[in-house]
Amino acid sequence: MLYFKRRLGDIKPYTIGRCRDLKPATMPTLILESAYFFMHNQTPTFKQNVLSAICNGAQVYKNIFIDFEYQVFSKSFTRNSFYIISATKSNFLHLTGVNTQLSADQFFDKALNKSLTENDFDFTKKGQTEKMVKGSVRRKFRFLSSLDKIFGKPTLVEESFNKNQVSCTFAVSENSFTLGFIALPKCRPNTLLKGNELKNPKSIDSIKRRKRGESEFVDFLDEY
Numbered sequence: 001m002l003y004f005k006r007r008l009g010d011i012k013p014y015t016i017g018r019c020r021d022l023k024p025a026t027m028p029t030l031i032l033e034s035a036y037f038f039m040h041n042q043t044p045t046f047k048q049n050v051l052s053a054i055c056n057g058a059q060v061y062k063n064i065f066i067d068f069e070y071q072v073f074s075k076s077f078t079r080n081s082f083y084i085i086s087a088t089k090s091n092f093l094h095l096t097g098v099n100t101q102l103s104a105d106q107f108f109d110k111a112l113n114k115s116l117t118e119n120d121f122d123f124t125k126k127g128q129t130e131k132m133v134k135g136s137v138r139r140k141f142r143f144l145s146s147l148d149k150i151f152g153k154p155t156l157v158e159e160s161f162n163k164n165q166v167s168c169t170f171a172v173s174e175n176s177f178t179l180g181f182i183a184l185p186k187c188r189p190n191t192l193l194k195g196n197e198l199k200n201p202k203s204i205d206s207i208k209r210r211k212r213g214e215s216e217f218v219d220f221l222d223e224y
Contacts (some may be wrong), residue, residue: 046134047118050141054096054121057144058111061092064148065189070209071217072170074157076202083170086186086212095144095192097137099124139194143177150179151220156201166191173198 044052065087073082090104092111098121100107110116123133149155150172161171161180168180168190178197181187208217 046138050096050098050137051116051118051121053141053144054098054111055114055116057096057141057147058092058108060145060147061087061095061108062112064151065091067212068209069186069212069217070151070207070220072157072172072204073206073208074159074202074204076157077159077170079159079169083181083183084186085181085188087188091189095140095189096121097133097140097192098122099133140192143192143194146177147179149174149176151207155204156196156198157204158198158200158202161198163191163193163197171198172204173201 065085066089070085071082072085077083089108092108093100093104100121102110102120107116107120110120123130123137125133128136152174155172155174157170157172159170161168163178163180166180167182169183169187171178171180171191173179173196175196177195178191178193179189180191180193182190207220209220210217
């Protein structure tokens with residue numbers, strides 16, 4: 001075990017052997033300084049990790065879903081020949097799994113400009129224990145900065161996707177996570193799940209995109 005002694009404003013380590021030579025009156029100070037040292041070199045808390053992932057994920061979400069709209073086509077679709085993805089800022093909050101008193105738009109804006117703090121969200125939800133909510137968040141937050149992967153060639157799709165109490169118009173997965181969409185009438189991100197949860201996966205034949213505000217979709221999937 002290490003103790004610490006202050007010298008010229010610095011905290012320097014002393015072994016137990018060296019501490020035998022110190023006066024007893026110095027021990028409380030040494031113990032306090034030791035605690036201070038370890039407290040300021042501790043690993044990030046779970047909530048700090050979630051906060052970092054949310055802020056990083058907000059930028060990815062903007063680049064992918066706020067700046068662009070997408071047209072997804074699969075020969076396997078039976079309800080529609082294609083779907084248009086047109087997400088909003090408010091959809092981001094639901095993907096994080098956390099609870100907040102901010103509006104969904106405010107939450108996204110603060111995450112995007114990195115002014116979001118640990119006090120802006122918690123892990124409390126009606127009908128769920130904090131442990132349950134944290135478990136759900138833990139399964140989601142690590143994928144927030146990887147949302148762009150769903151538009152790669154390996155991505156699979158399933159129409160009329162259902163998981164637990166969540167129903168989606170369709171969902172896509174690139175194996176590490178699954179992203180579900182709901183049509184309102186354009187499709188918006190509705191749920192984020194760990195792993196490939198598709199029960200009847202089919203191939204995507206084309207993905208086109210357009211900058212928000214433009215009228216023409218252009219080929220996009222082949223760029224990856």
